[in-house]
Amino acid sequence: MNEIIQNFFNLDIYVQVLPFMLKGLWTTIWLSALVIPLGGAAGLALALAGNQLHNRMVRWAIVAYIDFFRAFPPLVLLILVYFGGPFLGVELNKVTAVALAFVLNNSSYFAEVFRAGLEGVHAGQMEAARSTGLTRFQALRYVVVPQAVKNVLPDLVGNGIEIVKLTSIASVVAIPELLRAARDAQSLVYNPSPIMLAAIIYLALLWPLTRLLGSLEHRRARA
Template sequence: MNNIIQTFFNVDVLKEVTPYVLNGLWTTLALSLWVIPLGLASGLLLAVAGFVTKSRLVRGALVVYIDFFRAFPPLVLLIFLYTGLPYLGVELSPLGCVAVGFMLNNSSYFGEIFRAGLESVPPGQREAARSTGMSRLQSLIWVEIPQALRNVFPDLVSNMIEVVKLTTIASVVSVPDMLYAARTAQSMLYNPTPIVLAAAIYLALLWPLVIFLSHLEKRRHTATRPGF
């Protein structure tokens, strides 16, 4: 038992690495606050484009885009952007690679969520908005998108949680996030306690969001359950 404590919960190592790991935490939070809005905005744009267009070619292109990036491993995508683009004459910083890679990956998932939300809005809502003199764009902005957001809000929160966890792969391109800091400290001290600390911080950050998500899903289930 003492060996387990000294290996994974070493107090001396914990005191030494905590400031370093917390410094990486701020990078993780800043990265999340950057890539989540970027994914939301690009996903909403994809969903609206697919929802309003009448061109089969455009819809087909959007379907291919979404299916491709949902199937393509995000870690491989990130490595390709970081190591492959320079051969094409395009050089991005590690943070730029993460921003582009996450936008491509997240927009496909958020786009599908927004698409489902827009399709869940009854056509009568759009027709009623148009009958009041609203344009198609005004109907989308003021009537359809707000209702779509409300309908899929739990799904959006769920995907945001996944995005925060996904930020751990940013360390493979040397972005100094929390996992990068923990792995560096582990390699220097030959002790996995920093990794355990990082895992505990992720758990403390995301567990309240998971509880909040469960509450939202329970409310949605209650609201959609037929009465007796």
């Protein structure tokens, strides 16, 4: 038992590496704050295009995009975007490459969530909104989309939680997020305790969101 404590729950090492870990946590937070809105906006645009446009080719293209990026491993996607870009004459900095890879991946998941939300809004809502003099865009903005978001809010929160955890793959392009900071600290102290500390920090960061998710799912079930 003492060996487990010394190797995974060493308080002296926790205190020693905590400042370094907090820098990694800040990177995780701002990176999540960057990619979640971008992925959500792209996903909403895809869902609206698929829901509102009646061009069969466009719908098929959207379905192909969603299916492809939901099935494609996000780690491999990031490697291709960052390390493969120069072979095509496109050199992206680390943050841009991570943002692009995450948007391609996460927009496909958000698109499916928003699609379900839009399909859950009765067609009469659009007709009623148009009858008041609103344009189609205004009806979507003020009537349809807010109801769709409300319908799938738990799923959106769940996606956000998964994205925060997924930011750990940014370490492959040397962005010093939380898990990368833990690995670097581990190599300095020759002890896996920083990895466990990273897990504890992730838990503290995401626990309130998981409780919020549970509350939202409970409300939806009651409704």
